[in-house]
Amino acid sequence: MGRHLYKLKTQNDLETVLSIKGLSKHYGRVKALDGLNLEVKKGDVFGILGPNGSGKTTTLGIILSVINQTEGEFEWFGRKADRDTRKTIGAILEHPIFYPYLTGVQNLKIVCDIKEVPYSRVDEVIRQVGLEERKDSKFKTYSLGMKQRLSIASALLCDPTVMILDEPTNGLDPQGIAEIRELIIEIANGGKTIIIASHLLDEVQKVCSHFCVLQRGKLIYNGLVEDVGKGAVSLEVKADSENIEEVLVASKMGSAVKRERDKYIMTMEEGFTAADVNAYLFQHGITAKHLLVQVKSLEKQFLEILADSKKGGAQ
Ligand SMILES: Nc1ncnc2c1ncn2[C@@H]1O[C@H](COP(=O)(O)OP(=O)(O)OP(=O)(O)O)[C@@H](O)[C@H]1O
Numbered sequence: 001m002g003r004h005l006y007k008l009k010t011q012n013d014l015e016t017v018l019s020i021k022g023l024s025k026h027y028g029r030v031k032a033l034d035g036l037n038l039e040v041k042k043g044d045v046f047g048i049l050g051p052n053g054s055g056k057t058t059t060l061g062i063i064l065s066v067i068n069q070t071e072g073e074f075e076w077f078g079r080k081a082d083r084d085t086r087k088t089i090g091a092i093l094e095h096p097i098f099y100p101y102l103t104g105v106q107n108l109k110i111v112c113d114i115k116e117v118p119y120s121r122v123d124e125v126i127r128q129v130g131l132e133e134r135k136d137s138k139f140k141t142y143s144l145g146m147k148q149r150l151s152i153a154s155a156l157l158c159d160p161t162v163m164i165l166d167e168p169t170n171g172l173d174p175q176g177i178a179e180i181r182e183l184i185i186e187i188a189n190g191g192k193t194i195i196i197a198s199h200l201l202d203e204v205q206k207v208c209s210h211f212c213v214l215q216r217g218k219l220i221y222n223g224l225v226e227d228v229g230k231g232a233v234s235l236e237v238k239a240d241s242e243n244i245e246e247v248l249v250a251s252k253m254g255s256a257v258k259r260e261r262d263k264y265i266m267t268m269e270e271g272f273t274a275a276d277v278n279a280y281l282f283q284h285g286i287t288a289k290h291l292l293v294q295v296k297s298l299e300k301q302f303l304e305i306l307a308d309s310k311k312g313g314a315q
């Protein structure tokens with residue numbers, strides 16, 4: 001009996017907070033989001049990484065029911081979103097609006113009125129984000145970092161189980177960036193599930209436990225941050241043969257076979273070596289004159305994706 005209870009508890013720990021299935025958003029011919037599937041579990045600090053225009057804000061807008069999807073669905077805590085779900089989620093999308101001539105505290109009290117939260121929460125969230133000293137200064141006198149803290153405080157008012165942050169360190173100086181990252185980590189350590197959109201690999205690596213990568217609305221990676229250092233192995237092959245590409249594909253020892261000038265490059269499947277590929281080619285009448293194994297770290301792959309899109313690859 002005791003054992004059974006324990007099992008239930010561990011299952012509970014792996015509770016799915018957010019489940020996204022086949023989500024798409026089209027703006028005319030632009031596919032801002034294209035068939036996204038994702039799961040976020042309780043306690044994850046989940047990063048959505050991608051270059052400008054890759055669909056991060058669109059994703060957050062849809063799961064917050066601010067934008068309507070074209071196709072697909074999502075569930076919060078195993079249910080379709082309704083008014084109650086929204087109360088368990090604190091979000092900062094784009095720039096929240098505060099009154100410039102009111103103080104931090106006065107602004108938060110207005111949010112309390114809107115969210116029907118008691119004013120007693122204001123002191124608590126001010127303390128949480130470290131704004132005590134400036135809580136009675138007018139909002140317009142705040143630095144960008146302080147404004148961002150106030151936004152986070154505002155999102156924390158209803159003590160949500162999930163926090164959603166869109167580019168939380170945008171525009172901040174290095175110290176401000178470090179402070180906001182610290183704050184996010186603290187909030188995560190307090191047991192909240194956090195979803196962060198960012199175009200900075202470094203930010204995701206420092207703050208998140210899990211992350212996915214979007215490129216032009218498509219999911220191209222989903223995994224653990226600790227796996228970033230690990231690499232995919234690719235194999236370069238040269239041979240004088242017309243059907244080498246077909247044979248490489250047919251071998252099923254690798255994927256994403258592509259041609260680069262006079263050679264072919266494929267990403268190796270786990271469990272196969274260059275020797276296996278060589279033997280397979282030989283069995284199919286092809287003698288390779290060049291075989292080169294290269295390890296490409298995830299980090300390098302992402303930096304290439306992010307750099308490519310800066311050159312104008314983004315939509
Ligand atoms: N209201 C809209 N009307 C038309 N196209 C839109 C609209 N909103 C977004 N898009 C397009 O959808 C795509 C995804 O945009 P989105 O804002 O989700 O990207 P993002 O990853 O958040 O980018 P960024 O890093 O710049 O914030 C882009 O091509 C964008 O131009």
Ligand SMILES: [Mg+2]
Nearest residue numbers: 056057058166
């Ligand atoms: Mg965005």
